[in-house]
Amino acid sequence: YGERILALYAEMEREIANISGNNKEFINVGASYTAGNYFLPSSIITFKELHENVHIRLDIGHSPDIINAIKERSLDLGVVEGDYYLDKDLDAYKVQSNELVIISPPNNRWFDSRVVTLEELMQAPFIAREAESSIRHFVESYLKTQGISFDDFNIITEISNFEAIKEAVMRNKGISLVPLPVVQREIQEGHLIRLEVKGLQLAWDMRVVVRANETLTGIKEEFLQFLTDPNTMWKAESDYNQNQKMRFI
Missing domain, CATH: 3.40.190.10 (Periplasmic binding protein-like II)
Structure with missing residues (x-):
């Protein structure tokens, strides 16, 4: 029932946006310092180019703080390193090592x-x-x-x-x-x-983390699929070689 309620709520948000003429969709993402500074910016921009109506906010902080924000629902998903903070309340998808x-x-x-x-x-x-x-x-x-x-x-x-x-x-x-x-x-x-x-x-492994037992919907689900797709090539954002693609693992 919980997932159904969340799906209905997401659908209601989209309908309200359509009625008001505001079709902008929002995704709140958190990331640890390494992921947020060196990897995610390029991925976010690429996704934005595919979905012009989406607005993605990126918050960068320590992994435990990102995890807590996901659990408290102030973030939709996060990208963090390590695994000592993972527990039954979270689903994690390894995207790179x-x-x-x-x-x-x-x-x-x-x-x-x-x-x-x-x-x-x-x-x-x-x-x-x-x-x-x-x-x-x-x-x-x-x-x-x-x-x-x-x-x-x-x-x-x-x-x-x-x-x-x-x-x-x-x-x-x-x-x-x-x-x-x-x-x-x-x-x-x-x-x-x-x-x-x-x-x-x-x-150490980089993982995309979301709340367990909860299905993201709409554009948020698409963004999760984009980040965890094996065909998505993650790039380091240091300006050493913008054309060099990091191997997806």
Whole structure:
């Protein structure tokens, strides 16, 4: 009955819009910082080009905040990374997997080789994301499985923005761990290098999340199908190579 009521309500909204002459349809989307800053803008614009009467609002924040907003119905759907926040109240669709890489300035002061051990990595000045970020939580959880605490690293500062992290690393202030699409341009141009860590290979999944036991209708359902369609190619929105398409996984 609940789904039927929601469907009737959505239909009523469309009828009211038609009567009033306002055919604009609205979708409220939330995204974590990586998805919201580097991936979703292109997808939203592409969908908008296919549906001129739709207005999509994108809110960017921490994954737990996005999840709470979905549950509280202030967002229709979200795109987030990681899985520690998933529960029975949510349906999640994996759309991509992004490799996490250690970055360093080309002429760093800490390593003689681009292949290092985890022990060597822990001694270098490390620029971390803030404790509330999903990437920080993901890395901390992995390190625990290896018997290592994130506090064992030489953390010199916490920064909540990947662009600021990149700038600090390029200025030879430290190393950091970031999703590969965020730094691909800088690596290609030689402003940053990628360090290979022996025995360490990390990747985290990007998922589209909606409320469970509830069917989206109308344009919202179309947008969900668009984001989760295997034929939809997600692109990183850093300006390194606007023509390079990220492989859909």
